[in-house]
């Protein structure tokens with residue numbers, strides 16, 4: 001049987017779904033991934049140098065401008081068929097009394113723009129700026145920012161609301177992730193290289209309770225061996241086919 005139909009059969013009866021997503025889900029919207037050939041962000045910009053607390057301390061203007069440009073770039077991108085199919089799935093499952101949570105490593109808000117209502121942003125958001133003095137977060141700062149770096153009312157700076165190398169993930173996001181993983185009936189890993197922890201360990205964590213586990217990715221990853229079905233291909237093609245196979249075309 002073809003893997004989509006097999007996966008759909010396994011997923012049809014489940015009520016609580018957790019989907020772990022990475023940059024591969026947004027690739028077809030035009031947002032670059034992190035670790036791939038020519039199109040990866042790391043080949044075009046030295047993200048490792050910019051995405052650290054030290055870089056912001058030393059060059060706050062440069063780092064703020066770079067993130068503000070990424071904020072502008074992702075607003076010009078649109079959710080793709082993978083995002084939209086995940087939103088449809090959430091809608092269908094919730095109307096039937098189920099739960100559907102997206103645990104995303106992406107900072108682009110494309111899941112929310114597609115219509116997903118329960119999205120945990122593990123690595124923060126490009127659309128949030130945080131005061132370095134009070135920790136207050138703002139989503140309403142103008143685009144582009146009027147100056148780089150942007151002073152905050154409390155006498156500090158607004159820093160990008162993303163998680164940098166060497167920083168802990170937001171505590172509420174971690175708590176929600178573990179709660180949903182502990183209670184789900186199915187876990188999917190979509191468009192992530194599954195190399196960066198803690199998200200890389202989420203499938204294994206859920207799998208310790210023998211839930212249904214499915215992966216969709218362009219290439220095999222460390223979780224491919226753990227899941228029931230690993231489907232290789234584009235998320236923008238496979239996710240809509242999977243959701244359609246679960247619910248039928250109508």
Ligand code: OAD
Pocket residue numbers: 021022023024025027028033034035036051105106123163164165190191192193194195196216217218219221233234235236
């Ligand atoms: P990566 O760039 O590491 O991996 C993207 C994965 O998506 C790869 O395995 C690709 O094969 C796959 N992929 C690419 N295009 C795809 C498509 N159209 N359909 C399906 N799969 C596709 O991105 P992440 O796993 O998200 O963290 O990286 C995790 C974290 O690493 C990022 O959030 C970032 C980085 O360090 C921080 O910045 C804190």
